[in-house]
Amino acid sequence: MLEKFYHTNYLFTIFINTLISLLKFIRKNYHYYK
Numbered sequence: 001m002l003e004k005f006y007h008t009n010y011l012f013t014i015f016i017n018t019l020i021s022l023l024k025f026i027r028k029n030y031h032y033y034k
Helices: 002-033
Strands: none
Touching: none
């Protein structure tokens, strides 16, 4: 049970980090092309 929770939490953290990186990348390119 606890192992599953940690695994889900780990995937969630990766997802959030990817999302943040993606948003930063999009904002950077948006300003660049504008």
